[in-house]
Structure formats: structure tokens, C-alpha cells
Amino acid sequence: xxxxxxxxxxxxxxxxxxxxxxGTFYSVFNFLNTQLNxxxxxxxxxxxxxxxxxxxxxxxxxxxxxxxxxxxxxxALSSNHALFYLEKLDQNLLLTQTLQKDYHDFFRYTVITTSxxxxxRLNEANEANRLSQHKQQKLFKLLRSIRxxxxxxxxxxxxxxxxxxxLSSVLLILVVIINIKxxxxxLTLIRTKESEQAEMINALGDGVYGIDDQGNCTFINQSALxxxxxxxxxxxxxxxxxxxxxxxxxxxxxLHTDCPIYLTLKDRQVRHVQETFFRKDGSSFPVSVTxxxxxxxxxxxxxxxxxxxxxxxxxxxxxANYDNxxxxxxxxxxxxxxxxxxxxxxxxDNDIAVAFLDLDGFKQVNDTYGHEVGDHLLxxxxxxxxxxxxxxxxxxxxxxxxxxxxxxxxxxxxEVEHTLNRVIQEIxxxxxxxxxxxxxxxxxxxTLFPEDNQPVATLIQHADNAMYEAKKxxxxxxxxxxx
Amino acid sequence: xxxxxxxxIPFLLPLMGNDSxxxxxxxxxxxxxxxxxxxxxxxxxxxxxxxxxGGGSDKGIHYLAHHKTDIAMIxxxxxxxxxxxxxxxxxxHDAVAIIVHKHNPVTSISKQQLIDIYRGNITTxxxxxxxxxxxxxxxxxxxxxxLYLFENATGLFHPSRTGNSDPSxxxxxxxxxxxxxxxxxxxxxxxxxxxxxxxxxxxKSAIAKGMPIKIIPLDGYYPSEETISGHTYPIIGExxxxxxKHNTEAQKFMxxxxxxxxxxAVEKNQFSRVNP
Numbered sequence: 001x002x003x004x005x006x007x008x009x010x011x012x013x014x015x016x017x018x019x020x021x022x023g024t025f026y027s028v029f030n031f032l033n034t035q036l037n038x039x040x041x042x043x044x045x046x047x048x049x050x051x052x053x054x055x056x057x058x059x060x061x062x063x064x065x066x067x068x069x070x071x072x073x074x075x076a077l078s079s080n081h082a083l084f085y086l087e088k089l090d091q092n093l094l095l096t097q098t099l100q101k102d103y104h105d106f107f108r109y110t111v112i113t114t115s116x117x118x119x120x121r122l123n124e125a126n127e128a129n130r131l132s133q134h135k136q137q138k139l140f141k142l143l144r145s146i147r148x149x150x151x152x153x154x155x156x157x158x159x160x161x162x163x164x165x166x167l168s169s170v171l172l173i174l175v176v177i178i179n180i181k182x183x184x185x186x187l188t189l190i191r192t193k194e195s196e197q198a199e200m201i202n203a204l205g206d207g208v209y210g211i212d213d214q215g216n217c218t219f220i221n222q223s224a225l226x227x228x229x230x231x232x233x234x235x236x237x238x239x240x241x242x243x244x245x246x247x248x249x250x251x252x253x254x255l256h257t258d259c260p261i262y263l264t265l266k267d268r269q270v271r272h273v274q275e276t277f278f279r280k281d282g283s284s285f286p287v288s289v290t291x292x293x294x295x296x297x298x299x300x301x302x303x304x305x306x307x308x309x310x311x312x313x314x315x316x317x318x319x320a321n322y323d324n325x326x327x328x329x330x331x332x333x334x335x336x337x338x339x340x341x342x343x344x345x346x347x348x349d350n351d352i353a354v355a356f357l358d359l360d361g362f363k364q365v366n367d368t369y370g371h372e373v374g375d376h377l378l379x380x381x382x383x384x385x386x387x388x389x390x391x392x393x394x395x396x397x398x399x400x401x402x403x404x405x406x407x408x409x410x411x412x413x414x415e416v417e418h419t420l421n422r423v424i425q426e427i428x429x430x431x432x433x434x435x436x437x438x439x440x441x442x443x444x445x446x447t448l449f450p451e452d453n454q455p456v457a458t459l460i461q462h463a464d465n466a467m468y469e470a471k472k473x474x475x476x477x478x479x480x481x482x483x
Numbered sequence: 484x485x486x487x488x489x490x491x492i493p494f495l496l497p498l499m500g501n502d503s504x505x506x507x508x509x510x511x512x513x514x515x516x517x518x519x520x521x522x523x524x525x526x527x528x529x530x531x532x533x534x535x536x537g538g539g540s541d542k543g544i545h546y547l548a549h550h551k552t553d554i555a556m557i558x559x560x561x562x563x564x565x566x567x568x569x570x571x572x573x574x575x576h577d578a579v580a581i582i583v584h585k586h587n588p589v590t591s592i593s594k595q596q597l598i599d600i601y602r603g604n605i606t607t608x609x610x611x612x613x614x615x616x617x618x619x620x621x622x623x624x625x626x627x628x629x630l631y632l633f634e635n636a637t638g639l640f641h642p643s644r645t646g647n648s649d650p651s652x653x654x655x656x657x658x659x660x661x662x663x664x665x666x667x668x669x670x671x672x673x674x675x676x677x678x679x680x681x682x683x684x685x686x687k688s689a690i691a692k693g694m695p696i697k698i699i700p701l702d703g704y705y706p707s708e709e710t711i712s713g714h715t716y717p718i719i720g721e722x723x724x725x726x727x728k729h730n731t732e733a734q735k736f737m738x739x740x741x742x743x744x745x746x747x748a749v750e751k752n753q754f755s756r757v758n759p
Contacts, residue, residue: 079673115663119537
């Protein structure tokens with residue numbers, strides 16, 4: 001934008017200079033040219049006057065010599081002609097007045113001489129001739145000096161024109177030099193700015209690359225190259241999509257026309273998306289991509305490697321949904337998973353069982369051996385739960401020594417009780433924890449869905465109630481929630 | 484150019500080498516062309532050569548008095564004394580025409596305007612309805628017959644004329660003075676701002692030869708046969724020849740001039756004949 005303004009200003013300044021300076025030069029040149037033409041005309045006029053004045057003299061002398069008055073008419077006509085040219089002379093010429101007077105004198109006395117000859121008064125004619133010769137010489141001398149003056153004036157005007165032309169060429173050269181200087185300075189400025197920008201882009205931690213309307217890479221910064229494992233020359237002028245954006249993370253081919261970068265080139269809209277880029281070695285990594293249009297056709301892509309971010313997400317997820325001690329899902333996650341399973345069971349017309357478990361004798365272990373041993377024991381219990389159950393079943397720790405189990409797709413009460421009894425037996429086996437042999441048990445209450453057609457929270461409550469009954473009837477027993 | 488004048492001499496040689504004594508006529512250039520016209524015819528008839536010389540009426544009288552010429556040609560009126568002393572005869576009538584350049588837009592002039600021009604009161608043509616340009620007024624030398632006629636008609640006089648001292652009647656010193664009639668004619672023809680007075684006959688001859696001049700009416704009158712013979716034209720004159728009463732050759736020539744042949748020459752030179 002700035003460059004555009006600069007160019008516009010430069011062009012306007014040039015136009016102004018050319019208009020003013022060369023306009024002035026042109027006017028002055030025109031003026032001088034007109035003057036030159038006037039001078040040339042005057043020169044022609046004065047020459048014509050000179051020649052015709054000569055004709056006047058010749059006709060008069062011819063008349064005198066041939067004793068014939070018919071040449072007098074020719075002399076008079078020539079004189080008219082001469083005076084016509086005299087009129088045409090620039091009246092500002094200082095000598096014009098004198099010239100007219102001298103011509104009159106010349107004409108006057110030459111006519112007198114001629115008349116005397118025609119009167120046959122030869123002595124007087126010869127006498128008069130001296131005077132007329134003198135007048136004629138005076139006239140012709142004046143004419144020559146006028147002619148010289150005009151020539152001088154002409155030379156002055158010509159040299160002024162030459163000077164003017166020289167000056168305009170010098171000025172033109174100056175204008176060209178100044179223009180070149182200004183342009184080169186602004187170009188250097190632009191280049192410096194561009195290189196600064198390039199350095200800045202290179203220095204950015206984010207990957208940045210530019211694309212043209214064909215999706216080919218126009219530039220790429222160091223960060224991007226480092227992340228992608230390519231060299232600049234491998235990427236530049238190549239299609240970025242084919243280079244490192246060719247597949248979905250699951251291995252399906254990513255069509256060029258579905259690429260958000262391509263879409264941005266089409267609709268000129270800024271997009272923030274998460275994508276997967278592929279390194280030169282074929283490995284992939286998740287990226288957060290911002291694509292934006294540049295100019296009328298091109299685009300720019302800024303991306304960050306979000307692998308670490310993803311991992312952090314996983315950790316945070318774990319904190320939110322899993323029990324820190326046992327690694328089993330916590331109540332929150334259990335509720336989510338249970339609700340999904342219930343919904344699925346409803347659709348598939350399956351039966352599921354929800355069991356509530358409470359350890360027997362855990363409090364005494366804690367009190368006797370300390371919390372550390374208690375924690376170890378809980379981890380061991382969790383492992384035994386998982387080993388006693390199918391993969392599709394879900395075990396979660398609700399807190400303390402309370403657990404819930406969801407058995408997916410059960411076919412009969414017997415099958416449920418068989419599984420849960422196996423859990424009771426597993427827990428009843430002695431645990432060897434840090435040198436101690438510990439003996440605990442578990443009491444389990446359960447309910448069946450959809451017989452007990454209630455929300456998950458109620459199902460857990462019903463199982464808890466049943467567990468409470470089981471505890472009352474003796475440790476290590478199993479009770480179904482009565483309907 | 485100067486040396487060319489020496490070439491005039493050969494033209495004069497034939498006049499010298501003749502058997503018969505030539506008859507010499509000196510005076511007004513107004514009459515000169517008439518005499519020159521009859522020269523060949525007169526020579527054929529009488530074997531006598533005619534030799535003319537200009538210089539003006541007064542010069543003719545002066546030469547006659549000093550026996551330097553046989554006949555004096557004058558175009559002014561002879562004085563009473565001259566009439567008494569010499570035999571004289573009028574061979575033609577003339578008028579003094581006012582001439583200007585052919586392209587001068589002025590078409591007429593009054594006697595008063597003419598007087599004002601020559602005494603320097605009117606100096607530019609725009610005062611007469613012409614262009615804003617200086618007038619070149621052309622008069623005659625003091626001894627010229629035409630000047631006498633002009634002086635008589637206008638009351639003006641030549642600046643160096645003795646016996647007349649009214650300064651308001653003096654011809655201005657800026658006025659050009661012509662000797663021969665050719666001076667007047669060529670100056671007016673050659674200078675578009677000039678004005679002159681001149682023998683009507685000479686002016687008409689010059690116009691007939693293509694000289695770019697024109698005659699303008701004076702006080703509404705254009706010189707012509709009627710206005711001259713009827714004396715209505717303001718400045719008229721006579722062409723007179725004077726000679727010694729005993730000069731028989733001069734007498735013979737006079738008779739010739741009054742004959743039909745002589746009068747034809749008068750007429751051919753645009754003057755009015757005396758015996759129609």
C-alpha cells in the first residue's frame with residue numbers, strides 16, 4: 001500500500017515537473033521560434049528591399065543613359081515595391097525610421113540626377129550624381145548594417161534555442177537520475193522490509209508457508225521445514241497438499257478438493273482447523289492450521305505441532321475420568337459409559353447387570369498396616385476385578401472401598417451370579433502385599449436391566465441397597481435387588 | 484554605377500556634328516517633350532536640328548537674354564517687359580494638375596487644403612480622409628514656370644522669394660523641391676505618400692505610360708479641355724515660346740509650331756492646342 005502511494009506520488013511529481021518545466025520550455029521555445037521566423041522574414045524583406053532599391057537605381061540610370069523616360073515608370077513601380085517591403089519591416093527596429101529617411105533621400109536625389117540628364121543638363125547631372133551616389137551609398141551601408149544586426153539577432157536567438165535545448169536535456173537527464181535514485185532507494189527499502197519480514201517469519205516458532213492459486217508452495221519458513229523434515233527446495237513450487245497433507249490420520253486418502261487450505265483459496269475465508277500433516281519420513285503429527293487469503297489469489301498457512309497439546313489433553317482426561325489410585329474409571333466416567341451401554345442395550349434388546357461392591361475387612365487392614373498398604377491392596381483388588389471380568393465389562397471405583405461393575409450383554413441371572421461369585425472367590429484369596437499376607441472379602445449387591453427399568457443412578461442405588469442386604473446376611477455374600 | 488553616367492555622352496554627339504546650325508530651345512521642361520516630338524519631322528523638313536535643354540522658364544528667359552539660346556520655353560505667363568522685348572507666341576494651353584499616387588485613397592482636394600499642405604498646416608493624409616501617414620509635399624524650384632502658376636493661384640510663395648514676406652504664405656521648408664517635371668512625376672509615382680502639382684499635359688503623358696499616379700480634382704474641377712478653355716479650372720497656364728525678334732530661324736520654327744503639325748504634337752503631349 002505504502003509502495004503504491006509512493007509510486008503514485010513519484011509519477012505525479014514527475015508529471016508535474018514535466019508539465020511545468022517542459023511546458024515552460026515549450027512556450028519559450030515556441031516564442032523563440034516565432035521570433036526566429038520573424039527575423040528570417042525580416043531578413044528576406046531587407047534583402048528584397050535591398051534588391052529592389054537597386055532596381056530603382058538601375059531603372060533611373062537606364063532612363064538617363066538611354067535618354068528614355070519610359071524607364072521612369074519602372075523606377076516608380078520598383079520604388080512602390082521597395083516601400084512595400086520597408087512597411088513590412090519590424091517598426092521596432094531602431095533603424096527603420098532612418099532607413100525610410102535614407103531611402104527617400106536616395107530616391108529623391110537619384111531622380112533629380114536622372115531628370116537633369118533627361119533635361120540634357122549634363123554638367124549639373126554629373127554634379128547631382130555625386131550627391132545621389134553618396135545618398136545611395138549611405139542607404140546601402142545602412143541596409144548592410146541592418147542586415148548584419150538581423151543576422152546577429154538571428155544568431156542570438158539560435159544560440160538561445162540551442163542553450164534551451166541543452167538545458168532541457170540536462171534537466172531531463174536530472175529528472176531521470178532522480179527518478180532512478182528514488183526508485184532504487186524505495187526498492188532497497190522494500191527489499192530490506194521484505195527480508196526483515198522473511199527473517200521474522202523464519203524466526204517464528206509456528207510453521208508458515210505461502211501458496212499460490214494452484215496450491216503450490218511459494219515460500220516456507222524454517223520452523224515449518226523442521227517440523228516437516230523437508231528441505232526448502234523440495235517443497236517450493238510443489239503442491240503442499242500432495243507433499244504433506246495427503247492422508248487422513250486413519251490412512252484414508254485426503255482429497256485435494258476437501259482440503260481447507262484449498263477451500264480458503266477458493267472462497268477467501270480465514271479458517272482455523274485441526275489437521276494431520278505427514279513428515280517426509282511418512283510419520284504424521286497433529287497440527288492446528290490457520291489458513292488465510294493473501295492478495296487476490298494467494299494464501300498463507302500458519303500451523304503448530306499440537307502433539308504435546310494432545311498428550312496433555314490425554315493426561316487431563318485421565319485426571320478427570322479415572323481413579324488416580326487404581327487406574328479404574330471413576331464415577332463420572334462410569335456414569336457416561338454406563339449410560340452409553342444402557343442406551344445400546346435398549347436398542348439391541350440386551351440385558352445388563354449393575355453390581356455394587358464393598359470390601360469386607362478393608363478398614364482393619366488400613367488401621368493395622370497403614371494407608372500405604374491399604375492403597376497397595378486397593379490396586380491389587382482392582383487387578384483381580386479386571387482379571388475376573390470380560391473386556392466388555394466395566395469396573396469403576398466410586399471411592400473408598402466401594403466399586404461398581406457393569407456386566408454387558410448377560411443372558412441369565414445364573415450367568416450374572418456365576419460371574420459375580422467368581423469375583424467374590426477371587427477377592428477371598430489371600431493378597432501378598434509388601435511382605436504381608438492379607439485376607440479380605442467383598443459383598444456384592446446387583447440389579448438387572450431392563451427388568452429394573454431405571455436410570456443408571458437409580459440402578460446403582462438399587463445395587464447398593466442389595467449390597468447392604470448382603471452385608472447383613474454375612475460377609476462375602478451376593479444379593480439381588482428385590483423387585 | 485557612377486561610371487555609367489559617362490555613357491550619356493555618346494547620345495549627345497550626333498547633335499554636334501551636323502551641317503546646319505542647330506536651333507536651341509531652353510526653358511520649361513513642360514514644353515520639352517513637345518519640341519522633342521517634332522524634332523525628327525522638323526529636321527526632315529528643314530535640315531535643322533533642334534536642341535532642347537530644361538532648367539525652367541526663368542532659365543530659358545535668362546539664356547535668351549544672354550544669347551545662349553534661340554528660343555525660351557516658358558509655361559508661366561510672360562511679364563509685360565518680356566512681351567515688349569521679345570517676339571512671343573502661345574503654342575498651347577495647359578493647366579496645373581494636382582497629382583497623388585495611384586493608390587492614395589484621397590479622391591479630391593480643395594484649394595484651401597492644398598494651401599494648408601504646402602505651408603505645413605496639414606501634414607498627414609488622414610486629415611484629408613486618407614491613411615494616417617505623413618504627406619510628402621512636392622513643390623518646384625524657384626525658377627520654374629509651374630511654380631509661378633501655383634503661386635499665382637494659391638497666393639503662396641517660394642521661401643526664398645524676395646519681396647514677399649508674409650510668413651503665413653510661405654511654402655514650408657520641409658516641402659521637396661523638384662526641378663524637371665520628371666522629378667515631380669517619378670517622386671509621386673515612387674512614393675505613395677507624395678503629392679505634387681504639375682503640368683496637366685505632362686501628368687497625362689506619364690499616366691499614359693503607366694506611371695502610378697492620378698490626377699485629383701481641385702475645388703471640384705478636373706482639368707479638361709472645357710475646364711481649361713472655359714477657365715473654370717483653378718490653375719491654368721499657357722505654353723509660350725519667346726525669341727529675339729530678329730531670329731528668323733526661331734520665327735520659322737514658331738510658324739511650324741503653330742501649324743497643324745506643331746499643334747498635333749501639342750495635342751499628342753496632352754496639351755490643348757491654340758487653334759482648334
